[in-house]
Amino acid sequence: LSDKMIYTFVITKNYYNLYSQKIDEDFNKNINLVRKYTSTNSYGNITKNDFKNYTAASYSIYKKVLQPIESLVRWNHLIIIPDEQLNLISFETLIDKPVTSTEINYSKLPYLIYEHPISYSYSATILYSGYSNSLSSSENKMLAFAPNYNNVSTSLNRGNLSNLKNTKEETSKIGSLMNGKIVQDNLATKNNFLSMAKDYNILHLAMHAVLDDTNPMYSKLVFTQNQQNNEDAMLNTADIYNMQINSKLVVLSACNTGNGTMRKGEGVMSLARAFFYAGCPSVVMTLWSVEDKASSELMYNFYKYLSQGNSKDKAMQLAKIDYLQNNPPSKTHPFYWAGYVAIGDDSPLYSETTHKVSYAYLLLIAGVGVGITAPIVTNRRLKRKFLRKLRALRHFLFP
Numbered sequence: 223l224s225d226k227m228i229y230t231f232v233i234t235k236n237y238y239n240l241y242s243q244k245i246d247e248d249f250n251k252n253i254n255l256v257r258k259y260t261s262t263n264s265y266g267n268i269t270k271n272d273f274k275n276y277t278a279a280s281y282s283i284y285k286k287v288l289q290p291i292e293s294l295v296r297w298n299h300l301i302i303i304p305d306e307q308l309n310l311i312s313f314e315t316l317i318d319k320p321v322t323s324t325e326i327n328y329s330k331l332p333y334l335i336y337e338h339p340i341s342y343s344y345s346a347t348i349l350y351s352g353y354s355n356s357l358s359s360s361e362n363k364m365l366a367f368a369p370n371y372n373n374v375s376t377s378l379n380r381g382n383l384s385n386l387k388n389t390k391e392e393t394s395k396i397g398s399l400m401n402g403k404i405v406q407d408n409l410a411t412k413n414n415f416l417s418m419a420k421d422y423n424i425l426h427l428a429m430h431a432v433l434d435d436t437n438p439m440y441s442k443l444v445f446t447q448n449q450q451n452n453e454d455a456m457l458n459t460a461d462i463y464n465m466q467i468n469s470k471l472v473v474l475s476a477c478n479t480g481n482g483t484m485r486k487g488e489g490v491m492s493l494a495r496a497f498f499y500a501g502c503p504s505v506v507m508t509l510w511s512v513e514d515k516a517s518s519e520l521m522y523n524f525y526k527y528l529s530q531g532n533s534k535d536k537a538m539q540l541a542k543i544d545y546l547q548n549n550p551p552s553k554t555h556p557f558y559w560a561g562y563v564a565i566g567d568d569s570p571l572y573s574e575t576t577h578k579v580s581y582a583y584l585l586l587i588a589g590v591g592v593g594i595t596a597p598i599v600t601n602r603r604l605k606r607k608f609l610r611k612l613r614a615l616r617h618f619l620f621p
Contacts, residue, residue: 252279260556261510277321329554339535364402365422366393369410369446389428392518412445431476462496480507503567516558
């Protein structure tokens, strides 16, 4: 993204190309408008004119960035590597059709999330240097932390931190679903996390985060303050860089964990990025301050679909669609559901256990249709294995 041009590199399994388009100052204005609109928690004051401006800006960005390649990417998983200000928006909230209705109803908008599972990466190098398609095999599936802030002093956090009402419920529910280890309240200290973190496939941290825009290395996750030994409750970004994370997935269920200083050619320097450098190939992060109760619902559904063998981006897509379809219009503003995004390796963590719907591959042999039916699998490794067998059969029949 430059001042006057946007260059889009498109890479699919069988195709690659480069598209270039001229942009004007309205393009960056639309990015800022979409960012401001989706991340605001003052949605109760939004007027019909605000709503109209948002949908127009969102559709305008879609037309520039994705509409030129629509036929190539339709129905595919999208891995988006954004540049500059494009890092600031949730692509799932882009609208792929013009909106003519004047009714303010967020649940009925034609969001891109309905069309694609979407994940992100800081760069292709980071994405594939940590890529792993192996399924999780450790018995220690998940470690989930939910601190309390009864004893966190103002000197530590530049202001009082309130307890998050739904984090205990969030970690308890997903811990039960995933057969995980749940650490809450006074036990959810930084030292306990550091001693336990290396032994689990998934780390789920439901807590406060403190963003430092001036020095991103001092952005921090806030654990329970241990009053007995005056243990530091803050885990800085710089500390995470020096850790060795063996987990396949880290979920940062805290505010602004994907935000930070923008560095040209590097993207956003954030808490989430630190976990990549510490060795984790996949992170779920937040693009803005997220709402506590909506986060709990969204995260439970994310793990539900993840445990069924879905890829991480597909599990996130299904969780967001569930949220949009099962909440009243007043709770479907993008602020509630679009802040969580999956970044990095999007492969499944677990083998397929449900979704035993069947579909058929059809071979035409001497004018006779022969149906080959197999369980549908969202697990990519198993699907590739089935397709290899299908190609071998085709080669045997048509040498």
